Amino acid sequence: MKEPCGCSCDDIQSQLCELVDPGTTPEQARELIASISDCPQCYGRLQSEQEIRAMLQRCCTAQVEAPAELRERITMQIRVTRFRA
Numbered sequence: 001m002k003e004p005c006g007c008s009c010d011d012i013q014s015q016l017c018e019l020v021d022p023g024t025t026p027e028q029a030r031e032l033i034a035s036i037s038d039c040p041q042c043y044g045r046l047q048s049e050q051e052i053r054a055m056l057q058r059c060c061t062a063q064v065e066a067p068a069e070l071r072e073r074i075t076m077q078i079r080v081t082r083f084r085a
């Protein structure tokens with residue numbers, strides 16, 4: 001399945017799943033977010049808590065507990081990424 005922007009839906013979901021995995025290190029999270037933020041449309045969708053929940057619920061390992069924390073993480077990391085770029 002493809003997103004309208006051409007990204008792979010499955011890829012984005014699996015990246016999100018890794019992000020919420022407690023075993024994911026801050027370095028890994030940064031890389032994951034950087035790859036999601038390559039596409040403004042996909043990244044834009046992640047600004048919505050509902051979208052995050054919906055995507056995580058479709059994910060094989062979905063144990064959705066803290067979308068707010070995830071959003072905070074993404075927002076924080078995207079600032080770092082933009083600052084570096």
Ligand SMILES: [Zn+2]
Pocket residue numbers: 003005006007039040041042043
């Ligand atoms: Zn995209």
